[in-house]
Amino acid sequence: MKLPLRPPIAPMLARLEGALPQGEGWLYEPKWDGFRALAFRGRGATVLQSRNGQPLDRYFPELQEPLTEALPEGVFDGEIIVQTGSSLDFEALLQRIHPARSRIERLARATPASFAVFDVLAVGDSDLRARPFAERRRRLERIARRPGEVFATPQTDRLDVALRWYRELESQGIEGVIAKRADQPYLAGERAMIKVKHARTADCVIGGYRLSSKGAGIGSLLLGAWDGAGELPYLGFTSSLAAATRREALTRLKPLETARNPFRPDRSPGGPSRWSRGRELAWIAVEPKPVCEVVYDSLLSGRFRHAAHFLRWRPDKRPEECREATLRQEARATSGPPTHVPT
Numbered sequence: 380m381k382l383p384l385r386p387p388i389a390p391m392l393a394r395l396e397g398a399l400p401q402g403e404g405w406l407y408e409p410k411w412d413g414f415r416a417l418a419f420r421g422r423g424a425t426v427l428q429s430r431n432g433q434p435l436d437r438y439f440p441e442l443q444e445p446l447t448e449a450l451p452e453g454v455f456d457g458e459i460i461v462q463t464g465s466s467l468d469f470e471a472l473l474q475r476i477h478p479a480r481s482r483i484e485r486l487a488r489a490t491p492a493s494f495a496v497f498d499v500l501a502v503g504d505s506d507l508r509a510r511p512f513a514e515r516r517r518r519l520e521r522i523a524r525r526p527g528e529v530f531a532t533p534q535t536d537r538l539d540v541a542l543r544w545y546r547e548l549e550s551q552g553i554e555g556v557i558a559k560r561a562d563q564p565y566l567a568g569e570r571a572m573i574k575v576k577h578a579r580t581a582d583c584v585i586g587g588y589r590l591s592s593k594g595a596g597i598g599s600l601l602l603g604a605w606d607g608a609g610e611l612p613y614l615g616f617t618s619s620l621a622a623a624t625r626r627e628a629l630t631r632l633k634p635l636e637t638a639r640n641p642f643r644p645d646r647s648p649g650g651p652s653r654w655s656r657g658r659e660l661a662w663i664a665v666e667p668k669p670v671c672e673v674v675y676d677s678l679l680s681g682r683f684r685h686a687a688h689f690l691r692w693r694p695d696k697r698p699e700e701c702r703e704a705t706l707r708q709e710a711r712a713t714s715g716p717p718t719h720v721p722t
Contacts (some may be wrong), residue, residue, distance in 0.1 A: 381504065382419060382421060382452065382453065382454060382501060382504070383501050383504055383505065383506040384419070384454045384500060384501050384506060384508075385419070386417065386419055386426055386428040386432070386434075387428055387432030387433075388417055388428070388432075388454070388500070388567055389430075389432070389567045389568035390415055390417060390430050390456055390567065390568075391456070391498075391565055391566050391567055391568070391569060391571055391572065392568070392569065392570045392571070392572070393557055393570060393571075393572035393573060393574040394570040394572070394573060394574070394708065394709070395574055395575075395576065395708075395709035396573050396574070396575060397575070398575065399538065399541055399542070399545075399556060399558050399573070399575050400558050400573060401538045404560055404561045404562060405536065405538075405558050405559070405560065405561070406512070406513070406516070406534055406535070406536050406558070406559050406560075406561050407534065407535050407536070407537075407538070407540070407541035407544070407556055407557065407558050407559075408497055408532050408533065408534050408556070408557045408559070409532065409533060409544050409548060409553045409555075409556060409557070410553060410554040410555040410556055410557050410574055410575075410576065411458040411460050411467065411495050411532070411553065411554070412460070412467045412469050412552050412553065412554045413458040413459050413460035413461070413467065413469065413472055413495070414429065414430075414435065414458065414459040414460075414472060414695045415429070415430040415456075415457075415458055415459075415695065416428060416429060416430070416435055416456075416457060416458065416459050416494070417454060417455070417456055417457075417500075418446055418450065418454070418455045418456075418457065418494065418496075419454050420446060420447070420450045420451065420452055420453055420454070420455065421452060422452060424436075424443060424447075425442070425443055425446040425447060425450075427439060427442065427459070429695050430695055430696070431695065431696060431697040431700070435459070437480075437483065438475045438476055438477070438483055439459060439475065439487070439492050440483065440484065440487055441487040441488075441491045441492065441528075442459070442492055442493075442494055442528065442529075445494070445527065445528035445529045446494060446529055448529075449522075449523055449527070449528070449529035449530075450496075450522060450523065450529065451502060451503065451522060452502070452503055453499060453500075453501045453502040453503060454499070454500040454501040455496050455498070455499050455500070455519075456496070456497060456498035456499070456500060456565075457494050457495050457496040457497055457498070457532070458494070458495045458497070458532075459472070459492050459493070459494055460472065460492065460493050460494075460495055461475070461490050461491075461492050461493075462493065462552075463490065465551060466550065466551050466552040467551065467552025467553070468490070468552070469552070469691060470691070471486075471490045472490075472492070473691065473692060473694070474486055474490070475487075475490070475492065476694050491528070492528075493527075493528050493529070493530070494528065494529045494530075495530060495531075495532045496519060496522075496523050496529065496530065496531050496532065497519075497531070497532040497534075497557075498512070498515055498516075498519065498565065499515050499518050499519045499522070500515075500565055502518060502522075507565070508564060508565035508567070509564050509565075510564065511561060511562045511563065511564065512559055512560065512561055512562070512563045512564075512565070513561035513562065515565070516534065519531050536561075541556050541558075542556075544556055545575065545577075549577050554576050554577060555574060555575045555576035555577055556574070556575050557572055557573070557574050558572065558573040558574075558575075559572050559573075578674050579674065579675060579676070579677075579709075579710070580672055580673065580674050580675075580690060581604075581614075581672070581673055581675060581687070581701075581706050581709070581710075582670055582671070582672050582693055582696055582700065582701050583602035583603060583604055583614060583670065583671060583672075583673055583687075583701055584602065584603050584604060584605070584611060584667045584668075584669070584670060584698045584701045585600050585601065585602060585632065585665060585667070585668075585669045585670070585671060586601055586602070586603045586611055586613070586641040586642050586664065586665060586667045587600075587601035587641070587642070587648060587662045587663055587664045587665055588600050588601060588628065588629075588632055588662065588663055588665065589601070589616070589661070589662045589663070590663070591620075591625050595625070595626060595629070596620075596622070596624075596625025596626040596627075596628065596629045597620065597625050597628040597629050597632065598620065598625065599616040599617050599618055599620070599686070600616060600617045600620075600628065600671065600689065601613065601616050601642075601648045601662060602614045602615055602616060602617070602671075602673065602683075602687065603641070603642055603646075603667065603701075604701045604702055604703040604705075604706050605698075605699060605701060605702055605703060606643070606702075606703045606704075607703075607704065610643040611641050611642050611643055611667055612642065612643045612646035612681065612703060613642045613643070613646045613647050613648050613682070614681075614682055614683055614703075614706070615675075615682050615683030615686065615687055616648070616683075616686055616687070617671075617673060617686060617687050617688065617689040618686035618687075618688070619686075619688070620689055624689060631669060631692075632665050632669065635665040635666040635668060635669070636663055636664070636665055637664050637665060637666050638664070639664060640664050641664055641665070641666065641667040646681070648662055649661075649662060667698055668698055669692070669698075670692070670693040670694075670696045670697070670698055670700075670701060671689060671690070671691065671692050671693055672690040672691050672692075672693050673687035673688060673689055673690055674687065674688040674690050675687040675688070677710065678706070678707065678710045681703075681707075
């Protein structure tokens with residue numbers, strides 16, 4: 380049997396809002412803190428595709444057997460997660476993206492991954508993407524019914540339960556809550572779902588850095604996001620990097636150094652400002668390829684009002700996914716209690 384869908388396929392995405400929608404037809408799920416992945420379960424093996432279309436199979440060899448045993452032939456959307464103790468561990472998950480096979484195999488035994496399935500795009504030779512999500516979910520529940528290495532994510536149609544998940548599951552590494560329309564088809568590449576998160580975060584392209592004045596490594600990362608003209612306006616910088624992160628960042632970025640300024644000429648770092656107070660403003664440009672996630676408080680005139688806090692690297696994201704328009708839209712969302720959006 381040949382699957383009706385072949386990789387790569389763009390996954391359906393979510394837009395950040397400040398509150399959960401309520402009313403008939405809304406379904407809610409926990410938002411996992413992991414790597415988004417599509418699983419193409421074929422007759423011989425399962426191909427894992429990242430959200431940006433790259434293969435993930437070699438990094439998670441321990442998932443091949445559970446996926447084969449738990450799922451029929453088909454295409455499934457979900458999240459690869461790693462749990463240590465009672466909480467999700469994104470740092471342990473990041474360690475799995477490594478070029479050395481011996482390290483991957485060792486970590487596969489030490490910190491094995493799981494696959495939380497939340498949608499099914501095809502079963503057998505049937506393409507289900509045009510079917511309502513509620514129907515696809517019922518298919519999924521018949522397939523992945525038991526918790527284990529491969530399981531169907533919890534879901535509810537009750538707003539009070541979703542709000543309880545939001546309040547009580549943060550300590551276990553759950554980022555927030557996802558809301559989906561029960562009657563919605565699978566809209567590949569579109570931000571057709573709603574997400575509510577605990578913190579205001581942004582995925583940014585790194586276009587340069589400043590060296591640390593307190594020892595070896597990088598002192599701050601210089602951040603940007605692509606505008607509608609294909610240029611990279613400067614958004615701001617990170618501060619207070621941990622010593623290990625300073626050294627790791629230098630190892631990652633030094634091979635990407637360039638003489639070309641990747642930032643838009645009228646929105647570049649450097650130059651005097653009322654915040655610089657005579658401090659050294661020299662910086663080193665890099666090819667705008669790495670992506671990181673930062674926590675920030677607010678935007679002011681298109682820039683982070685204060686220094687952003689480095690949260691983690693995002694090797695699962697392409698730099699072109701970091702859009703200034705998306706950041707501005709998501710900045711309007713608050714990070715307070717997600718009561719509801721009237722419908």
